[in-house]
Amino acid sequence: MNETIIIIYLSLIVGGILLSLIRMFLGPTAADRAVAVDTITTTIVALLVILAFVFDRYIYLDASLVYSLLSFVGLCAIARFMEGGF
Amino acid sequence: MELVGVIITGIGALFLFLGNFGILRLPDVYNRIQAGTKCTTFGTFFTTIGIGIIQPEWFWKCLLIAIFVLVTNPISSHAIARAAKKSGVSLCDRSVVDQTKEFEEKEEA
Numbered sequence: 001m002n003e004t005i006i007i008i009y010l011s012l013i014v015g016g017i018l019l020s021l022i023r024m025f026l027g028p029t030a031a032d033r034a035v036a037v038d039t040i041t042t043t044i045v046a047l048l049v050i051l052a053f054v055f056d057r058y059i060y061l062d063a064s065l066v067y068s069l070l071s072f073v074g075l076c077a078i079a080r081f082m083e084g085g086f
Numbered sequence: 087m088e089l090v091g092v093i094i095t096g097i098g099a100l101f102l103f104l105g106n107f108g109i110l111r112l113p114d115v116y117n118r119i120q121a122g123t124k125c126t127t128f129g130t131f132f133t134t135i136g137i138g139i140i141q142p143e144w145f146w147k148c149l150l151i152a153i154f155v156l157v158t159n160p161i162s163s164h165a166i167a168r169a170a171k172k173s174g175v176s177l178c179d180r181s182v183v184d185q186t187k188e189f190e191e192k193e194e195a
Contacts, residue, residue: 009096020110038122039109042127049137050095065154069154078166082166083172
């Protein structure tokens with residue numbers, strides 16, 4: 001896997017994150033922003049796995065696993081709050 | 087074997103970009119949930135499996151991450167869709183059918 005391919009993949013993923021950030025700032029309702037945050041966190045999990053390969057650090061995979069777990073719990077809390085729960 | 091991993095990772099990265107593009111482009115919340123969840127689940131699964139194929143010592147940890155995302159991502163998006171429906175977010179103007187409204191009218195009658 002040479003450098004050009006890695007740069008292409010990383011720019012695709014980071015460009016996608018920037019598009020979702022635009023939606024997170026524009027979004028008319030709170031649900032739009034929550035969906036944008038959900039998409040950004042799922043994308044960052046994949047980005048961390050690719051960065052683990054690029055820098056050759058095994059510990060980034062553990063960071064990616066913990067990140068996906070925390071994003072799941074946080075989004076369930078946001079959803080309960082938007083329903084008017086708690 | 088490395089070429090297979092590079093191609094699979096590329097498919098995943100392309101799908102991640104398309105999912106995030108759909109978040110920006112589509113008209114209302116429910117369409118955005120569909121684009122964001124389907125494309126990013128597929129993309130994260132393929133990117134992670136592709137890295138696991140390129141680097142075979144990491145395969146089982148990568149498979150664990152992929153299966154975890156595959157299980158939890160639909161649950162969180164379903165919770166957000168239910169919260170959006172209960173907090174009164176309406177569909178967009180071009181929507182054709184709203185089956186929850188028909189169901190509630192049938193319940194009241």
